[in-house]
Structures are given as C-alpha cells and as structure tokens.
Amino acid sequence: MRVGIDVGGTHTDAVLLDGKEVLASVKHLTSANVRDGVFGALDAVLHQAQAPHSSIDAVMIGTTQFTNAVIERRELVPTAVIRAALPSGELIPPMIDWPEDIADALGRHAYMIDGGKTYDGFPIGEFDQRELDEVLDDIAAKGISLIAVSSVFSPSDPSQERLIAEQIRARMPDVKMTLSHAIGGMGLLERENAAILNTSLLPLADKVISAFASALDVRGIQCPFYISQNDGTLMSAEFAAEFPALTFASGPTNSLRGASLLTQLEDAVVVDIGGTTSDIGVLQGGFPRQSNVAISVGGVRTNFRMPDIQAIGLGGGSIVASDDLQIGPQSVGYRLVEEGLVFGGQTLTSTDIAVANGSAAIGDGTKVAELDPELVEQATQEMHHIVNTGIDQMRSSAEPVPVILVGGGAVLISRSLDTAADLLRPEHSGVANAIGAANAQIGRETELIANYRDKPRTQVLDELKDALSQELLAAGAAEETIRIADVEETAISYMANEASKLRVKLVGDLKFSANAPSAGADSQEGLP
C-alpha cells in the first residue's frame, strides 16, 4: 500500500492507496512545524483504514513549500552565482531582469568569468585560474555558503561547470551548490535563473526533507519515500533535497494527475472550482498538457515546463450582482462562511444560487428561500455558461470531451454542459493532490544541443537513454518498466548544419520491495 501526502500552505492531506483503490483519506491542518502536520495526517489516514505502519510500501509527498517560499520571498538564503561565459553576455549579467525584491533577498552576488563553449564546442573565453580564485576569495570573504554555477552550452558539455564545482569543493567544503546543466535545458538565462533559485532553496529543502524523513522514522516507517516533481513523476527524497526547484509546478500537476487516477480517464478536461477562481487544465495520456511559454516563478523567468492552466473568475465565493446578473470575478473568497447568505451574511454569492436551485445543501437553506426564482434560474445558467466557455477554450477540438469536476465549488455545476461528453464528480476529489502524488512512476529528463555531423542520431539517443536509465535504476525503478516517455527534437533554424535541440524523458515504474533502494543518483558530485 502507498501513502500519498500533499503538504500545502493551509492543509496537509493524506490518502492510503492499494493499487488504484483509495482506502482512506484525511485533511489535516499544516502546522508551522512541517513534521507535525505530516505526523497528524499520516496517523489519521492509517487509523481510518485500520492499517498498520508496516503495511506501507512507499510514501509519496507533494509539496508547494518551495514555490511558496519563492513567491513570498521567505527562507531564501543569500546565494552567489558564477557564470563562465565572458566575453559573451558581458552586458547581460546574472539576475538582470529579476524583480528587485527577490534579487535583494538573494543579495545580487553575481560573478562573471571567462569561459563557456560555442554550440560546436569551441571555447568562447579562455578559462583563467586566477580569475576564478579571485571570485572564490570574494565569496569566501562575504561568508556566502551557497553558489550556483552556469556556463554556456553546459547541457551539451558540462565539463566547465564541473571543473568550477571541484575547485569550490576543494576550497570551501561546506558550500552547497547547483550546477545549471543539472536542472535545465537550453536557454542560458532561464537555466541560470533556475539554478540560482534552486541553490537559494537548498537550506529549506534540507529542513523540509529531513522533517519528512524524521516524521516517517519516528513512526517506524522504513520504506522509501519520494517527492513529486513538475511533470507528475516522482524523484527520490535525496534527489529532491538537491533539486527543490523541480517541485515548482507539482501542485497543479498533482491535482490533474489525481483527477485522472480517480476517474481512470487518461484524456479529459479537469475543472477545479475553488473559492475565487476555477482552474481548467487538460489531461493528455494521463499527464497534464504542458504550457509552451516561458514560465516565471515569483517573477523570475525559468524554463521549467508547467501544466497549461487557464484560470476563470468563477468560484464558490463569486459575488452575484443581481441587477445586471454579473457573476464574479469579484469574490468574498474565504469569507464565504461569514458573508454568504446561507451562512447568515449579506452578500449574494454563487454558492447561495447553488443552494437556492437545489443542487447543494450548504448552510441554512431558508436564507435563500425568498430569492426571485427567475434570478436564480438566470444566475444558474450564467455559471454554466462561464464554465462551458472556459472548457471550450481549453479543449483541443470541437468534439465534446469528458469533464472532471473537482474542488469545493464543484457543486455550482449541476446541469449538463455543451462541451462535456460526460461530467464526472469523483469521490475523494478534495484530496486529488495527495492522490496525484501517490502515483508510482519515477522520471528523469535531459536536454542538449546535438550535432549529428559529429555523432549519428541513433548513437546520441542511445547514450542519453543509457545515462537516464542508470539514474532511474539507482532511484528505484524496475528495469523492465523503463521506457521513453517523450522525445522532442527541434531543428536549429538559420544554421546550415545538422544541429538540433533534443529533449529526452524516461519514466519507469517503482519496484516495491522491502529492500528497494531509497538513494537517488549518486554520482561524484551528488548530482545527476
């Protein structure tokens, strides 16, 4: 049996799954001390199912702690960045277009040295030992213990980043670092940004991951545990401690994955109706359809891929203006339980309409008994129209699609929708994130510029597959289940040679056994 835990800003949810069957689910408040919240949720879900701790094969945790830290600019520790690229990029230093507050939080310790490689492997600037020594002296003098390292075309040739890392480690053994090639693909600024954010989160990651480990340990749970990452697959806890930034998109991803697991649907539109907005996402083959645009996290541009989500201004707390029948985007939000009519308040909300039309039994129904039936009918139609339009904009074709309704506001939709072939309201949808986390696939991806003139395409692909497979095996995947999930190839236009951008993703199923390895990839630098 597997336990899925979702550690959100407000709630810590837990589910107990046997295969695809949900045996128990609980919602628990997130405590200031992450460990206690995990304890509480874990104990409650096992108690509910009357299952012993020893019956658990694996624990999967999804968390928005790291995203929230970046967005709220807290727990970010001053971080230096060393970029080997000069003379290229001289007037485009690291963190150039970051929001002031987050650049200040990290301290703007940006260093540029000669180095980097061209797309075809020629040195851009000559690496200069003295230059690096001066930078390291300065970082040491400032007492900074976190360093991000980037260099040009490192996804294709990481040797320079590794060389710098070795020297840092030799001089400052306690420094923690992130090498950009380990966390992102092509696009120097975006990859460097991701590396800087990741580095500054390392102390928090240490704290959070050890809190998880200690919560399990105290309860005598010996099985491995995993953290869910951006694309919906898992990473080992040790790997997550090195790469907390890979969880940035895991919240919405887990919500969509959970909806898929609950309904057994691989292709559907998911509408998550919250208090103020509804998030609409699309499942393709059981995974979220991904956005194609550069994603910013807390105002910092990165090249992480996020689920393609459209937010529309309708939620359970949306204010209904009875004069012109406008519903939302204004909302009473979490104050619904004070301001909504059915809760004894004075504001007409979408939830009041749902109670009045008989589709929901929430609060005191007599408070809306006097509403004009025509107003209720028109408002009901308008809410369905808003959701219908949102689905229409997101679906991939004009064909009606299966629609999965989740979230506390799902009661707003009680009738059929033109765009929906089928409307599903899965049980346990309140804990969809925890269910989405509790999947059993582990994944790893990489991206580089391949030059097929130097090496044939099949050889390039085979080498990448071998390297990624080794990492997945080390992280606990069953060898026979490892497969390519995605190969994306983009020709480099305006270049008259055979250069291509190549992104490869492999996934494998976790093998559950008492002695399954819990360690992540364990290379010379503790990096993949």
Place this chain on the structure above:
Amino acid sequence: MSTRIGPDDIADLCRGSVFLATGGGGDPYISQVLVTEALKKYGPVDLFSLADLPEDALVVAVGEVGAPSISLEQLPGGDECLAVIDRFEEFTRKKITHLVSFEVGGANSVIPLIAAAARGLPLIDGDGMARALPEAQMMTFAIEGVKPSPAVAVDYSGGCVYFDVKDTRLYERQIRSFAMAMGGMVFTAEHPMNAAEARRAIVPNTISFALRLGTLLREKRGNALVLEAPLRKLFRDSDFGDFRHLYTGKVIDIQRKTVGGFDVGEAVLASTIDERPPMTLSIKNEFLLAKVGEQVLASVPDLITMVDHETSAPINAERVHYGQRVSVFGIGCPPHYRTKKALAVVEPRAFGFDLDYVPIEDLPQGA
C-alpha cells in the same frame, strides 16, 4: 510627429515585431533585455522620419545575422553593435549619419536602438523587409540595387571581418558561413546608402507601426476573433493594406526537418469554427504559404501570421505543436515587394513552391 522610444516601449515593440515576423525571426527576449537596459542608461531614442533625410546622409543597416535560437544560450556581449559601427567608420573613413534596421520582424527590429541610444545616432523609422525573411538578398535594400559592401562584421570575441562584395547573394553566403564559424551569431554594418538610395530602398514607418501593433495587442488582449477588427483597421490604415482572418483551428499535424539551415515543414490545421477542409501551412523558417485544399489563401511575400487563438500571442514556427488552438491571419505586403524585380526574389517560386504569386486581395476570402 516622430515616435519616441523609451525603455517602457520595448516590450510592446518586440510583441509587434514577433507578429510581423510571420513565424520566423526567433525569440527577441535577449535583445529586449539588452535594449531596455541601454535605453535606461542612455535615454530614449526619437525615430527619424525617412522624409526628412538630408542629401548628404550616409545610412547604414545594423543588426545581427545567424541563428536566433543559439543566441538564447550564447548571449551577445551586448556592445557588438557599437563595435561594428566603430569598425565600419574606421575601415571606410566615413561618418555614419543614420542607422536603419534590417528587418522589423524579430530581434533585429530593436538591436539598432542600442547603437542609436549610445552614440546619439538617429534611427530611421523604417526597415528593409517590413516582415521577416531568411536571406539578405530578400531585403528591399538589395532589391533596389543597394550594394551590400563595404560591410563589416564583428563576432563575439571582438574579431572583425571586412567584406568587399558586389552581390548580396554572395554576401549572404559569406556572412552566413562566418556566423556559423563564430558561435552562430555575428553583428554587421552593411548596405550603406546615400539619401536617394535610402528613400528608394527603405520601407518607411515600420518601426513605429510595430510599436503601435504591439501596444494594441497588449491593450486589447483577447481572442483572435475579438482582435480581428482593430487589427484590420490598424493594418488597412498603413502601407500593408489588406488584413484578413484566414482560418481558426487546431494543429492536427506538424512535420519539420532541417534542410540547409532552414526549418522546413508543414503544419495542418483542422477548423474548429466551421466545416471547411483542413488548412495546410508551408514553413521555411517563416510561414510562406497557406492553402485550404488546393486553394491558396495567402503566399509570400504577403504576410501569414499564426496566433494563439485565445490570447492572440503570435506563435513562432519552431514552436507549433500538435493540439494548439490557433488563428491564422493574412496581411498584404507593402508595395516594395509587389514590383517585378522584388517578386523575382521573394515570390513563392523563390522558395521552391510551384505557383505564381497572387496578391492576397485578389484571392478568395478565408473565412
């Protein structure tokens, strides 16, 4: 009245440029960052009207040549376009009086602003393409008989090459191989023009137009059907002329391969708003040909732009993927590309399509 461009205008100008890039031109993000910094440091730039050009002017085209997607990884140093101007003046022993952009489509629309701001040189409101096209000989400068050289190119190391070549097609081969040898991107100062040549060869007012276009796309942000009317008005009041909504649909197939430096491919769209047969879009870096069945709806040199249907954000041809919901617009090219000598270089046959160019306004309406 001339248009003044400050740091806060660059995002809009780039948005408009990507729309005019018809799927090519690359991501202007890095240039946007650089130019914004330069204008913050040196102050805004007033665009110079072509009509006011003095008789003793020496106009030089400045910009980058190479693979835009490479420069998102190997960043420019940032002051190459200053270096290239200095070296040009050293070699030719002449003073440049005015700068002009190669192409308004993509990063090159804004690159010369760095030099204009730093050196106080006026930048002409105009360019040599009024869109994006892949090769130097397709610029209106070359079509109108302006010689490419004396030309100077500077690479990332600060190295400099001087070109003396009479034919722009030969220059294109030379400069492209230099760019590929030097990290994929170089900066050039080329196609020097006197006042008479500049007035004949430059497509006027395109930079200020791109700014207005980008501003409209931001302010009216919405789906393509909502934006159609304001866009049509903007284009019809300009030298571009015709503006049409050609198709709205979902990408159901995309095939591409690299042939001699071109991203060559074909995208197929299935309509999501009516019963028409699928649209086929032929790609050679840019969108060059739009057909429904055998019926051509638009072809190069007229502009074909694909936008995300919901946000109207223009989509680069490299980023087209299965399942996207898109709208396609067709736009008439300015008169500079409608002449016989221009069409010899930019008509569909010049790109290997076996059909005659028919101006978009003479073709059947799309939707």
